[in-house]
Amino acid sequence: MSANRCCFRMGVAAAAATVLLLTTACHKAAPPAAPQAQAMPVQVAPLTPTTVPETDTYVSTIKSRRSATMQPQVDGHLTRILVRSGQQVKAGQVLMQIDPLKQVATVQQQQSLELQNKASYQYNQAEVARQKQLFESGIISKQAYDQAVQSYGTSQGAYNAAVAQTNTQREQLAYYQVRAPFDGIVGDVPVHVGDYVSATTMLTTVDEPRDLEAYIYLPTDRAADARIGLSVDLLDSDGKKIATSAINFVSPEVDNGVQGILAKAPAPTGSNLRNGQIVNARVTWANRSTPVVPVLAVTRIGGLPFVFVAQPAGGGYVAHQKAVQIGEPVGNNYPVLGGLGPGDKVILSGLQMLQEGAPVKPLG
Helix, strand or coil: CCHHHHHHHHHHHHHHHHHHHHHHHHHHHHCCCCCCCCCCCCEEECCCEEEEEEEEEEEEEECCCCCCEEEEECCCEEEEEEECCCCEEECCEEEEEEEEHHHHHHHHHHHHHHHHHHHHHHHHHHHHHHHHHHHHCCCCCCCCHHHHHHHHHHHHHHHHHHHHHHHHHHHHHHHCCCEECCEECCCCCCCCCCCCCCCCCCCEEEEEECCEEEEEEHHHHHHHCCCCCCCCEEEECCEEEEEEEEEECCCCCEEECCCCCEEEEEEECCCCCCCCEEEEEEEEEEEEEEEEEHHHHHHEEEEEEEEEEEEEEECCCEEEEEEEECCCCCCCEEEECCCCCCCCCCECCHHHHHCCEEEEEEEE
């Protein structure tokens, strides 16, 4: 029994030694705890209200208040074209000449008729004076004298009519020269020397480069807001501002063709705009207090805008991504229409390295 008891004690000791060795080995194999991630410094800005203009942009056409389409007032063949497209002309300057030979002959014929009537009128004028003396002397009857007076009146009327007709034909002759109605710039000249032209033929255009207006058609749902004095920015196709103006006319009725309300805004002198040019007109309806975020703070995922905000977590901050609704950019900022609240700290820097929930250290 003593031998068995001795063997049992030796087995227990060996087992205890084995457990001790295994426990020591396990403690040696356990990895060290991972260090806590360091917060990344980021620039932040609180969401604060800013005055932002409420605007809409519409397609607009520049038109001159003095623009003329030149069409002849008489028919005939063009014999001379004295101007070229783009040429600056003065009021009254001859642009084109239509063959006047037939009209010249008509004027000469009318002048001859005028001379005939003048001779008859002058003869009857002298005759009525003679007849008056004879009548007063009792040599002729009252009837003879009245006939002389009648002939005189008839010849006087015929002569006056001939003079008027001659003047009319001379004025008609002037129509064979097409003249500029005012100072301006000649447009396209689609006709050629030798062409037969009539009152329906478009010869060219003359546009005065001053007194330009932007024609803007506003939607009918903005009828209550449309008023004189609204600010208008004229923009090129790239959105670059060309000039600033203000609405000075709002039509009292809706245009049936476009179902819009015509508004006009004068184009400032020196804006380098041309008659017929298409531009964009940005109308400012009102200025409202709206929170904004910098353009660089907005990222897009699947075409939708997001921003990162520094959100309190424990004793520090973590990056949290929020979907936002934004308006058209104003300068370097987007108006925030929804998704953010007052006091949100919008992260401005390090956006490429941020992930949802990453610890951050707000600066600024």
